[in-house]
Amino acid sequence: MRITLEDVEYRYSVNTPFEHLALHDVNMTIEPGTYTAVIGHTGSGKSTLLQHLNVLLRPTKGRVIIGERTIRAQKKKEKNLKSIRQKVGIVFQFPEHQLFEETVEKDICFGPMNFGVPEAKAKELARIALKQVGLEQEILKKSPFDLSGGQMRRVAIAGVIAMEPDVLVLDEPTAGLDPRGRKEIMDMFYQLHKDRGISTILVTHSMEDAARYADDIIIMHKGTVYQKGKPEEIFSKPDQLLELGLDVPDTVRFQLMLQREMGIRFARPSLSLEDLVADIKEAMERGNRL
């Protein structure tokens, strides 16, 4: 499903002293089956942007086109948002805060059953989703509040995956997890993206994750799209990122250091450790002439 934003503006608390312009002049298209990373400083409007993708927020100007549906800024109440929300699943920051059922199973079934999936099928989806997020089937009957923080996070994520969305929107899904859990969860999302062709939109502060997984990167700055492009393009201009207070992947930082200290020049930014090794080798063999 394609999602397009046209001249989107969003203001919080319109007509109050707290009125705040959080987004303006946002134009972008998320093509079906792509993996997009959204990076930007805290307060740059990333979370506000994400909430437009399934109409939790409606633009105060401009429009959002989600598949066949066009959401405009008018006051008129939109009907039948459920079908959009089923197709566009959102994993919020700290999703474990949304758990509420007596058992893990019921909580994971909650989403699918809200969208009209019969109970037996929902339970089946719950089992599959739980396996996907790397948890044992035994905990299905446990209370979600008896689990560890990391397990709760995974259960909450399973609750969204079980809705079988076409588009998965992730708002810093690994914030506060340990490095291993972080990698496992990011790999899991990537696998889902590959296996089921789910379009994925990831908000992250980790430039490594953005470089490793994304097809496209969008930089948000002060409420609007500052730049978008392929990871190679974005990370080939490291100065610009650093100026915005953002970072570059460790591998790119290493390249910059080699360039500065040893005069080695590279043809492209290395987006993973494997690439870095290959690129250094190539640069050495080339005899450092570009």
Added chain:
Amino acid sequence: MMDKMIFGRYVPADSAIHKMDPRAKLMLVFLFVCTIFLANNVVTYGLVAIFTIGLIILSKIPPRFLYNGLKPVFLLIVFTFLLHILFTKEGEVIFEFGILNIYEGGLKQGAFISLRFTFLILVTSLLTLTTTPISITDGMEELLNPFKKWKLPIHELALMMSISLRFIPTLMEETDKIMKAQAARGVDFTSGPLKDRVKSIVPLLVPLFVSSFKRAEELATAMESRGYRGGEGRTKYRQLSWNTRDNLLMAALVVLAVLLFLLRS
């Protein structure tokens, strides 16, 4: 979804009302609430209206914002008005509509009571809009200090109040976040049959309770680890100061009270 609510919210601004001593503001509101019951005719209500509007202007709070935030309460006011119109049968009939008779007394009574209600709400909202929760509590504690002699737990009450006030916006924010998270999982909070909407309260309330308890526990730990042990011997960082401005506003209220007393019928 909740960003229009104004109760318990502080709007920073540089105004005479903002700068008042919280003790003066609290006394002013308390006395105003008593005074307004003296009003019983057009002239006296007019004076109260002038006083209220004066306060609003002095506070520099945009009237449109007050109006928007108080909309839910205005519904209640309109309802009271209608009740009085329909059920008070005094004075002459001024309007006949089938079996429906509207009496002069009812109209007057309804208008006066709705106005009184409106003024009360406006002035008390002004208090919370122009005073940080901390100052309200400080003022309250100072004003109630004499009662400590009788072993009333004034400091504890003040602390409870300041904590609740402090966490109202947090709770609102949390409510908004969880509503959105559950809406993303297919809960419909705003339309659909009543039965479903009542049911949709559960996925909202459970997470809110859980996080509130967690937060309370964390707060208790944080206070204890910073050596909090009650009000005994505790000094104050923020000192209150009562100025000419406060005297003037108190005087204005006294004038209002005297005028109401003389002009009421």
